[in-house]
Amino acid sequence: MKHPQPASSAGYSCPTPDHGSRSPRVLMGHGGGGLLTQELIRSVFLKAFGLPDEGLADAAVLEPAAGRLAFTTDAFVVRPLFFPGGSIGELAVNGTVNDLAMVAAMPRYLAASFVIEEGLAISDLSRIAQGMAAAAREAGVRIVAGDTKVVERGHGDGVYITTSGIGHVPAGISLSPDRVAAGDIVLISGTIGDHGMAIMKVREDLGFEADITSDTAALHDLVAEILRCCKATRLLRDPTRGGLATCLNEIADQTRHGLEIDEQTVPIATAVAAGCEVLGLDVWQIANEGKLVAIVPASHAEDVLRVMRDHPRGRQAAVIGRVVGDHPGRVVVRTAIGGRRVVPMPVGELLPRIC
Amino acid sequence: MKHLGEYRDADTTRRLLAEIGQLATRPWSIMEVCGGQTHSLIHHGLDQLLPPTIEMIHGPGCPVCVTPAAFLDHAIAIALRPETILCSFGDMLRVPGSQESLLAAKARGADVRVVYSPLDAVRLAEAEPTREVVFLAIGFETTAPANAMAVKLAHHRGLANFSMLVSQVLVPPAIEAILRDPATRVDAFLAAGHVASVMGTGDYPELAARYHVPIVVTGFEPVDLLEGIRRAVLCLEEGRLGVENAYPRAVADEGNPVAQATIHEVFELCDQEWRGLGWIPQSGWQLAPAYVDHDAALRFPASMADTRAAAEPSPCRSGDVLRGLLKPSDCPLFGKECTPQTPLGATMVSSEGACAAYFHAGR
Known part of the structure; x- marks a missing residue:
């Protein structure tokens, strides 16, 4: 049998393949490690974060800082990706910066990993990266390493971001639950519940008119001011997921002391309090992303309060209670009308009450 | 929020507490019927501030607590069907059925969604015409108007894919069941103010007369609760066995006639099982014949397995x-x-x- 002649290429061409380089949305190919991945990194991430001094390599090479290092990591999952007051991008930077700040570390470097859902608008991803870059600039940290992966549509909520951070801890500062003593004073840097309610308002399309914005913010600068004022500061914590109730219960548990909180002194924005009343939610359990709880010796409490109130992140700071020798491990609230109740550790998912 | 402060005022609560202490010459047991009142009493620490003569007994008025396990098992079975989206108020999700909770079923793949209003479920049925949207219509007389409105709306819009699994319960028959129990040691009732704001106070005089108890319609804030308790103690001390309205800012004697008309159009009385209390005759509402097309219990009948599992005894008291x-x-x-x-x-x-x-x- 005679082999057919090979077809001539003359007058024939393949249809131009769609590489997707002009796609307005993230494609699976953007996670394939090839040209599309490079393009995504250049057009979105390097554009926002800048090219590291050392160029692109498999790892960032950093100058060691003197003294002790703090190192932490946090994963960020939020729906919707954009909300009043910020986006997942600002959260991912500020969250890790704050975790460093809570051990008194000055944040230096961040690494960021992105798990992106196929179909996410590139413009949204750019906005998120720009938000991260702005937050990093404001916090004085550099994003020096990163990674992207793409998962199939339906397997993610747009994008998940994990950030890891390195900071250095100044000499002479040591924050620890072991240093907390009965008689110490508990302060908070401002109103509670703003972030969680801002998210809920847009996520659940609650339709009530209220000006509630997320409080997402970096707190290391406020922390530096607090520590400058009071080197004997015992402990700092940021009441994020699980809210003030979780934060205080963790402190009581780890310090093996009791906490006594005056309900009336805890600052709450009127709109947030009203939203919680309507929805049957406990504002003490609602997340914050730009607040801290500080425990300081009673002798320094007034000075620390003044320093906090002088700082833009602590304008509404307040003394909310004290560390007590009674009821170790428990948080007790004195209610506005003079009653008392124990503040429980929240169980799990925040579920609104029926009526 | 502006008005909330005055009903949580420390001076007023102190004055009322002192007055209650002076009025009560002997121990009295007072039942607050509604779970919202229980929550408020404890949240504000009122239970510890009351004089030792006053014992508060926490009644059956939490809709989540009295919804029977068999109903939840049925709801979970419906939620696990691939074609359904089950919508519920948030705090039903953690309640254990006989085997598991809706949260556990959700983790196994059931499409369970928290809604804040039954009307959200109607909107979902519109948006998802190929799915069956089932709303868990639980609650007392307080949730009934909105639930009834949702069914009416779905019916009017021809949403054949919207249905409700109904477990609506009524306060007066529950009070009567408690009063009829010879072991009962309740001297007076605080009736739930929001229930009365819908249904009025008309059911209570006969109950109060038949069982010789004062019934005081009461609100939810500390000052409201203490005023209800004060009035109940005053009735008990003076031997007055009638109905009082200590929540007139929300409750009119006739209730809300528009809400009542909607309820009575959509629902009809039925015998109802209460978790922990058993069957109470004529203590619930089911969908009326004109709306049974939207009854999820008929659309997705419970299997024998669901009912059997729920009948097994529980150590819970x-x-x-x-x-x-x-x-x-x-x-x-x-x-x-x-x-x-x-x-x-x-x-x-x-x-x-x-x-x-x-x-x-x-x-």
Whole structure:
């Protein structure tokens, strides 16, 4: 049998393949490690974060800082990706910066990993990266390493971001639950519940008119001011997921002391309090992303309060209670009308009450 | 919020507490019927501020707590069907059925969604015409108007894919069931103000007369609750056995006629099972014949397996708690086998449930 002649290429061409380089949305190919991945990194991430001094390599090479290092990591999952007051991008930077700040570390470097859902608008991803870059600039940290992966549509909520951070801890500062003593004073840097309610308002399309914005913010600068004022500061914590109730219960548990909180002194924005009343939610359990709880010796409490109130992140700071020798491990609230109740550790998912 | 402050005013509560202390010449047991009142009493620490003569007994008025396990099993079976989206108020999700909760079913793949209003479920049915949207219509007379409105709306819009699994319960028959129990030691009732704001106070004079108890319609804030308690103590001390309205800013004697008309158009009376209390005749509402097309119980009948599992006995004594025969903290399971993380009964789940309220408040 005679082999057919090979077809001539003359007058024939393949249809131009769609590489997707002009796609307005993230494609699976953007996670394939090839040209599309490079393009995504250049057009979105390097554009926002800048090219590291050392160029692109498999790892960032950093100058060691003197003294002790703090190192932490946090994963960020939020729906919707954009909300009043910020986006997942600002959260991912500020969250890790704050975790460093809570051990008194000055944040230096961040690494960021992105798990992106196929179909996410590139413009949204750019906005998120720009938000991260702005937050990093404001916090004085550099994003020096990163990674992207793409998962199939339906397997993610747009994008998940994990950030890891390195900071250095100044000499002479040591924050620890072991240093907390009965008689110490508990302060908070401002109103509670703003972030969680801002998210809920847009996520659940609650339709009530209220000006509630997320409080997402970096707190290391406020922390530096607090520590400058009071080197004997015992402990700092940021009441994020699980809210003030979780934060205080963790402190009581780890310090093996009791906490006594005056309900009336805890600052709450009127709109947030009203939203919680309507929805049957406990504002003490609602997340914050730009607040801290500080425990300081009673002798320094007034000075620390003044320093906090002088700082833009602590304008509404307040003394909310004290560390007590009674009821170790428990948080007790004195209610506005003079009653008392124990503040429980929240169980799990925040579920609104029926009526 | 502007008005909330005045009903949480420390001076007013102090004055009312002192007055109650002076009025009560002997011990009195007063039942607050509604879970919202229980929550408020404990949240504000009122239970500890009351004089020792006054004992508050926490009644069966938490809709989550009295919804029977068999109903939840049925709801879970419906939720696990691939074509359905099950919509519920949030705090039903953690309540254990006989085998598992809706949260556990959700983790196994059931499409369960929290809604804030039954009208959200109607909107979902419109948006998802190829799915069956089932709303868990639970609650007392307070949730009934909105639930009825949702069915009417779905019916009017021809949404054949919208249905409701109904477990609507009524307060007056529950009060009567408690009063009829010879073991009952309730001297007076605080009736739920929001229920009365819908249904009015008309059901109560006959109950008060027949069982010789004062019934005081009461609100939810500390000052409201103390005013209700003060009026109840005054009635008891003076031997007046009637109905009083201590919540006139929200409750008119005739209630809300528009809401009542909607309820009576959509629902009809039926016998109803209460978790912990058993079957109480004519104590619930089911969909009226004109709306049975939207009855999820008929559209997705419960299997024998669902009913059998729910009939198995439970060590939980929430029935005694709901009737005021047992304080939550006196239950041998309380805080040991039974905690909010591992609830054996619904009263440990809802923040309005007496057991959970005690547990959370460290009572």
